Amino acid sequence: MGTLALDIETASPFREPGPDDDDTAYFELLAVAVGYRDASGTETDVLLRRGGWDADHTAALLDRLLAWCRGRDVERTLTYNGVHFDLRHLRNWAERLDQTGVRLGMVDDLSTVLPTHVDLALAARDRYRDELLSGQRVLPLWKVCDLTGVDEERVWYDDYGLNDDYLRGLDVDARFVKAAHVGRTLGARYVDGLVAGLTETTTHRRLHRLLTDYAAGDVDVLFGVYDALGGPALDETYHEPVGELGR
Numbered sequence: 001m002g003t004l005a006l007d008i009e010t011a012s013p014f015r016e017p018g019p020d021d022d023d024t025a026y027f028e029l030l031a032v033a034v035g036y037r038d039a040s041g042t043e044t045d046v047l048l049r050r051g052g053w054d055a056d057h058t059a060a061l062l063d064r065l066l067a068w069c070r071g072r073d074v075e076r077t078l079t080y081n082g083v084h085f086d087l088r089h090l091r092n093w094a095e096r097l098d099q100t101g102v103r104l105g106m107v108d109d110l111s112t113v114l115p116t117h118v119d120l121a122l123a124a125r126d127r128y129r130d131e132l133l134s135g136q137r138v139l140p141l142w143k144v145c146d147l148t149g150v151d152e153e154r155v156w157y158d159d160y161g162l163n164d165d166y167l168r169g170l171d172v173d174a175r176f177v178k179a180a181h182v183g184r185t186l187g188a189r190y191v192d193g194l195v196a197g198l199t200e201t202t203t204h205r206r207l208h209r210l211l212t213d214y215a216a217g218d219v220d221v222l223f224g225v226y227d228a229l230g231g232p233a234l235d236e237t238y239h240e241p242v243g244e245l246g247r
Helices: 055-070 086-099 106-113 120-127 141-148 164-171 181-193 203-230
Strands: 002-011 028-040 041-048 076-078 116-117
Touching: 002 086, 002 164, 002 181, 028 055, 028 086, 028 164, 028 181, 028 203, 041 055, 041 203, 055 106, 076 120, 076 203, 086 106, 086 120, 116 120, 120 141, 120 203, 141 203
Parallel strands: 002 076, 076 116
Antiparallel strands: 002 028, 028 041
16 A cells, blocks of 8 residues: 655636635636555656646546546545645535536545545644744745655756746746746646647647646655654554534
């Protein structure tokens, strides 16, 4: 048996959430990064959306996630802040697909393929409670990587050949990719390219590679953080069942 690590990337193409807005209605599913580690080694994959923002493409992406997980013997699933974000939103999207008749039984399917769920953000919060700022619910992942000595690589725009005018049009405010960039503009621009049939253009291919590398980086570090915080000793204390998340 092995350990699954999971992290989602979202976009907000219709309404941008405020700092404290976490309702699923503000977010659309752009990608799911998955990693799997067992005695034979570690593998990582990024499942990117393949079409527009309609529900059929959300269902197709979730079906690809289910198929990826079913192909592996998963003992536990790791997330970082999955209780409040990744698995919460996945369950809410699955429930909406079920209620609208687009894809029946998705919530049960998610619960089946994602057994024991360990939210590393909760374990890190308890370990490093003195590091929390006022009003902060959990520590950012980069901070926990720093505290645990886990190497987290940044994704630099300069490495992808995107010109300055293009980046200015994306409202990018740093030399490296941030989650806010993906949610605010990069994700929407990528899906616009899919819908417009621009997948073979140089710019779209570079954006695809950038998003893939960024998403993979967020999931790669979860194995190291899990080990540093206690490994299997965390499984019972920080188990948060997927079927009970949502809303």
